[in-house]
Amino acid sequence: MKVIIVGGVAGGASCAARLRRLDEKAEIIMVERGPYVSYANCGLPYHIGGVIEKESSLLVSSEAMFRAMFEIDVRTNCEAIKISPDKKIVELRNVATGEVTTESYDKLVLSPGAVTVRPPLPGIDLPGIFQVRTVPDARAIREWIERGSLFLAGMHKYSGFQTVRPRTRAVVIGGGFIGLETAENLVHRGFDVTLVEMLDQVLAPLDQEMARVVEGYLERHGLRLALNDGVSGFKQAANGVIDVETKSGKTYPADVVIISLGVRPDTALAKAAGLAIGERGGIRVDDQMRTSNPDIFAVGDAIEVKDFVTGQWSLIALAGPANRQGRIAADVIAGRDSRFRGSQGTSIIGLFGAAAAWTGASEKTLNRIGDKDFEKIYLYPNSHAGYYPGARPIAMKVLFRKSDGRLLGAQALGEDNVDKRISALAMAIQMGATIYDLEEAELCYSPQFGSAKDPVNFAGMVAAGVLRGDMPISHWDSAGKGFLLDVREPVELAVENVQGAVNIPLGQLRGRLGELPRDREILVICRSGGRAYYATRMLLQNGFNARTLSGGMLSRYHAQLLEN
Numbered sequence: 266m267k268v269i270i271v272g273g274v275a276g277g278a279s280c281a282a283r284l285r286r287l288d289e290k291a292e293i294i295m296v297e298r299g300p301y302v303s304y305a306n307c308g309l310p311y312h313i314g315g316v317i318e319k320e321s322s323l324l325v326s327s328e329a330m331f332r333a334m335f336e337i338d339v340r341t342n343c344e345a346i347k348i349s350p351d352k353k354i355v356e357l358r359n360v361a362t363g364e365v366t367t368e369s370y371d372k373l374v375l376s377p378g379a380v381t382v383r384p385p386l387p388g389i390d391l392p393g394i395f396q397v398r399t400v401p402d403a404r405a406i407r408e409w410i411e412r413g414s415l416f417l418a419g420m421h422k423y424s425g426f427q428t429v430r431p432r433t434r435a436v437v438i439g440g441g442f443i444g445l446e447t448a449e450n451l452v453h454r455g456f457d458v459t460l461v462e463m464l465d466q467v468l469a470p471l472d473q474e475m476a477r478v479v480e481g482y483l484e485r486h487g488l489r490l491a492l493n494d495g496v497s498g499f500k501q502a503a504n505g506v507i508d509v510e511t512k513s514g515k516t517y518p519a520d521v522v523i524i525s526l527g528v529r530p531d532t533a534l535a536k537a538a539g540l541a542i543g544e545r546g547g548i549r550v551d552d553q554m555r556t557s558n559p560d561i562f563a564v565g566d567a568i569e570v571k572d573f574v575t576g577q578w579s580l581i582a583l584a585g586p587a588n589r590q591g592r593i594a595a596d597v598i599a600g601r602d603s604r605f606r607g608s609q610g611t612s613i614i615g616l617f618g619a620a621a622a623w624t625g626a627s628e629k630t631l632n633r634i635g636d637k638d639f640e641k642i643y644l645y646p647n648s649h650a651g652y653y654p655g656a657r658p659i660a661m662k663v664l665f666r667k668s669d670g671r672l673l674g675a676q677a678l679g680e681d682n683v684d685k686r687i688s689a690l691a692m693a694i695q696m697g698a699t700i701y702d703l704e705e706a707e708l709c710y711s712p713q714f715g716s717a718k719d720p721v722n723f724a725g726m727v728a729a730g731v732l733r734g735d736m737p738i739s740h741w742d743s744a745g746k747g748f749l750l751d752v753r754e755p756v757e758l759a760v761e762n763v764q765g766a767v768n769i770p771l772g773q774l775r776g777r778l779g780e781l782p783r784d785r786e787i788l789v790i791c792r793s794g795g796r797a798y799y800a801t802r803m804l805l806q807n808g809f810n811a812r813t814l815s816g817g818m819l820s821r822y823h824a825q826l827l828e829n
């Protein structure tokens with residue numbers, strides 16, 4: 266059997282290696298348009314920042330290794346330019362010489378990835394404007410920064426000893442993963458960085474109140490955010506500076522500009538070959554990665570996948586799914602019955618020592634598809650036992666089905682061990698778990714790692730309390746309608762209070778029930794929800810109509826951030 270794989274990075278390389286492990290006899294050709302195979306594009310922003318100092322560290326594997334270890338005919342600088350599905354032939358062009366050759370195949374795997382969105386804005390091709398997609402892209406940015414450093418630092422304007430180095434300015438356009446990671450790295454390199462984003466939030470998959478917390482954190486770490494503003498064009502100014510102009514009429518001068526407006530599936534080859542393209546613009550495949558042509562498979566950023574939670578077609582450009590899909594395509598080609606379960610978009614980004622992570626459906630996605638059968642909770646558990654040094658709060662939002670408790674999605678922000686909580690919840694979602702399963706999950710615990718009730722258990726317990734009716738909840742957006750009861754201590758109110766709320770500290774509540782109305786819904790407030798839960802239980806058992814304001818004053822902070 267002869268298999269040609271187009272694209273030699275995440276999906277393509279994992280498909281090639283897996284196929285060889287399954288079929289010693291197959292003839293495997295892997296063609297890659299660029300100069301490298303199997304490189305770590307996820308590390309590129311950190312190479313720009315100097316965290317990963319050597320370019321060679323990004324080259325996870327080489328053409329020679331693939332040849333020697335897997336006997337795979339790897340051809341770099343080789344572009345597949347045309348597929349003839351009827352003849353089962355691919356035309357290949359040597360990028361260096363332009364020479365075109367043809368290869369026949371029994372099975373073809375497409376893993377061409379995505380194309381960086383680069384709108385035809387005036388001035389977009391000016392020197393000093395870059396994208397972050399490939400090793401040569403990162404090299405060009407580093408060279409620009411390093412070679413231009415005297416120039417960028419303004420030293421050419423001075424004679425004698427330089428005592429003042431004006432700050433160099435970078436503008437990053439786009440507040441997704443790559444934009445934010447690159448922006449952080451440029452801050453670390455001493456740049457004054459402005460991030461311009463057309464949407465009204467960074468990290469679009471997050472719900473907005475969670476993104477607001479991230480934005481505050483970024484600004485506290487020196488990143489300037491210009492949200493709700495799109496770039497309209499670029500102009501060359503004096504001294505090599507580029508003026509980045511926005512639709513709102515602002516101008517941001519920059520010594521270097523990074524365009525990170527997202528990606529779209531690279532479907533050029535597939536379209537020309539007549540393969541079916543889906544409603545979101547990616548190559549349509551079945552759960553065995555087979556395209557509309559049974560001998561052609563496609564994987565990675567180029568395809569549409571079924572969203573595991575919503576069941577809708579979606580585009581998810583992540584390394585994990587691409588690698589798994591590559592393996593599945595290889596399995597199927599080798600005669601195994603592997604199937605892709607869909608993707609739930611599990612993601613994490615590290616920013617200035619903190620992390621934002623999420624999995625499954627967000628509230629805005631559920632609202633967009635008109636799903637009303639869900640509830641959300643906010644909670645702020647410590648990353649590990651509070652008495653052990655270094656514990657940090659994790660802000661968590663968890664979404665679940667009202668009717669059966671099925672876990673739908675989770676988002677978490679914090680400075681310690683956010684990843685393992687979202688990873689555990691991601692696994693739970695994929696196993697179809699409910700919040701009742703989270704209550705019972707047995708997770709690692711000793712004081713430096715977690716709590717006897719891990720944040721994941723805690724999320725299950727809080728959510729299950731809601732669904733069992735033990736802890737009816739409400740949210741700040743509907744707080745205006747109820748009688749507000751604040752059960753915190755007066756000293757806490759001195760720091761921050763809620764206008765119109767009656768304060769009865771939890772310790773006094775039993776003795777002061779007579780002060781509370783029986784004809785109104787009572788919304789109970791505390792700092793993060795724990796004391797409000799105790800109070801709610803007490804009130805319910807005394808015949809009051811009470812609800813806990815989920816997340817207490819800490820989630821009010823989210824609500825206020827949204828208002829501002």
Ligand SMILES: Cc1cc2nc3c(=O)[nH]c(=O)nc-3n(C[C@H](O)[C@H](O)[C@H](O)COP(=O)(O)OP(=O)(O)OC[C@H]3O[C@@H](n4cnc5c(N)ncnc54)[C@H](O)[C@@H]3O)c2cc1C
Nearest residue numbers: 272274275276298307344345377378565566582583584587
């Ligand atoms: C800067 C950056 C940071 C990232 N960080 C993360 C992260 O932290 N976590 C995460 O999950 N994901 C991350 N990603 C996304 C992840 O890298 C991709 O989802 C993944 O690489 C997709 O795999 P793929 O095989 O579909 O495409 P790619 O890995 O992009 O490989 C496609 C390859 O196909 C080649 N190609 C295209 N067309 C042809 C053709 N006609 N002929 C020959 N070759 C062709 C391309 O040159 C390319 O090298 C990041 C991506 C970038 C760029």
